Amino acid sequence: MESQDIVFIFNTFSFLVNGILVMLMAAGFCMLEAGMVRTKSVATICTKNIVLYSMAGVLYFLVGYNLMYSGVDGGFIGTFSPFDVADPATETSEGGYAGASDWFFQMVFVATAASIVSGAVAERVKIWPFMAVVVGLTAIIYPIQGSWTWGAGWLSELGFSDFAGSTIVHSVGGWCALV
Numbered sequence: 001m002e003s004q005d006i007v008f009i010f011n012t013f014s015f016l017v018n019g020i021l022v023m024l025m026a027a028g029f030c031m032l033e034a035g036m037v038r039t040k041s042v043a044t045i046c047t048k049n050i051v052l053y054s055m056a057g058v059l060y061f062l063v064g065y066n067l068m069y070s071g072v073d074g075g076f077i078g079t080f081s082p083f084d085v086a087d088p089a090t091e092t093s094e095g096g097y098a099g100a101s102d103w104f105f106q107m108v109f110v111a112t113a114a115s116i117v118s119g120a121v122a123e124r125v126k127i128w129p130f131m132a133v134v135v136g137l138t139a140i141i142y143p144i145q146g147s148w149t150w151g152a153g154w155l156s157e158l159g160f161s162d163f164a165g166s167t168i169v170h171s172v173g174g175w176c177a178l179v
Helices: 003-036 039-069 099-120 127-149 163-178
Strands: none
Touching: 003 039, 003 099, 039 099, 039 127, 099 127, 099 163, 127 163
16 A cells, blocks of 8 residues: 555545544533523524534535635635536545545534524524524535635635634534524
8 A cells, every 4th residue: 555545544534434523512512501591491592503514515515615626826806617626426535535435524614604693593593594594604614714724714814813713613503603
C-alpha cells in the first residue's frame, strides 16, 4: 500500500468518526431541549429534532453542498449547477479523502446549526414554520456563508480564519435564531 492510499484511508476515516461524534451531539441537543420544555411539548421537540436532521441531510445533499463548494475562488456565492459538480457520493478530493465523507462531515454541522435554532425557539414557534426555517437554513443560508470561508470564497481570500466552525456553524445558527 502506498503512502497516498494510507493518507486517503485515515483522512476519510477521520471525517467519518468525527462526523459521527458531532452527530451524537444531536441526541444531546434533543435531550437538553426536552428538559427545557413542559411535559406536553417533549414529543414535539423530539420529532422536531429528528425531522430537522433528516431534512438537513437531504437538502444539503441536493442543494447546499453544491452551493458551498462549487464557487470560484474569491467569490461571494457558490453556483447551483448540480450537473457540473461531481456527486459527493463518488467524488474523490484532491485533499486526500473521499468526497462522501466530507459531505457527511459538513452535513452534521449544518444540522448542528439548525439544532441551535431549535433550542432557541423551543416552545416559541410551531413546527411547520420552524421546518420552513430549516429548509432555508440548510439549503441556502448556511451553504452560502460556509462558501465564504470553507469554499474558498471572499472571506477566505481576505485571510479570515474560522476556528472550529465558531462563525460558520455557531454564528449562523445564533443569528438565525435571533431573527
